[in-house]
Amino acid sequence: MYKIMDGIYIGNIWDAYDLESIEKNKIKTIISLLDNNEINNDNELYKKNIILKKYNILNEYKYRYVILQIAEDIFNIINGSGDNILIYCFDCKSLSIVVIIYYLIKQYNYSYEKAYNYIYNINPNIEIYPAFILELQQL
Numbered sequence: 001m002y003k004i005m006d007g008i009y010i011g012n013i014w015d016a017y018d019l020e021s022i023e024k025n026k027i028k029t030i031i032s033l034l035d036n037n038e039i040n041n042d043n044e045l046y047k048k049n050i051i052l053k054k055y056n057i058l059n060e061y062k063y064r065y066v067i068l069q070i071a072e073d074i075f076n077i078i079n080g081s082g083d084n085i086l087i088y089c090f091d092c093k094s095l096s097i098v099v100i101i102y103y104l105i106k107q108y109n110y111s112y113e114k115a116y117n118y119i120y121n122i123n124p125n126i127e128i129y130p131a132f133i134l135e136l137q138q139l
Contacts, residue, residue, distance in 0.1 A: 012092040028083035033095040071102035093127040
């Protein structure tokens with residue numbers, strides 16, 4: 001799990017199961033960007049009053065604009081919440097990175113390059129699909 005800034009964390013599927021880290025970081029909202037939404041600890045999260053929001057990207061993944069629509073939705077969730085949020089995808093290399101870059105561009109008027117470098121300094125294991133890069137650069 002990587003802390004991006006106060007209240008915002010990104011991670012991989014294993015971070016979504018790490019209840020100890022979730023509690024330690026006071027995460028109250030978890031956003032899943034898994035292609036098939038395999039997370040199945042909903043009941044444990046519910047017991048801890050943690051909100052789990054799932055996006056099913058697999059069926060629409062070929063449409064590159066879908067991730068930006070999802071990023072806009074998550075942007076609004078982040079700005080509308082005072083809670084700590086974990087955004088995760090399978091390996092924390094692409095989809096969660098795209099969402100955070102989108103957030104940095106919209107919230108702080110970062111250029112794509114500045115947002116990318118900001119994230120890269122926290123998590124250098126980035127593999128963003130070229131189509132997503134083009135879309136983010138046009139924001």
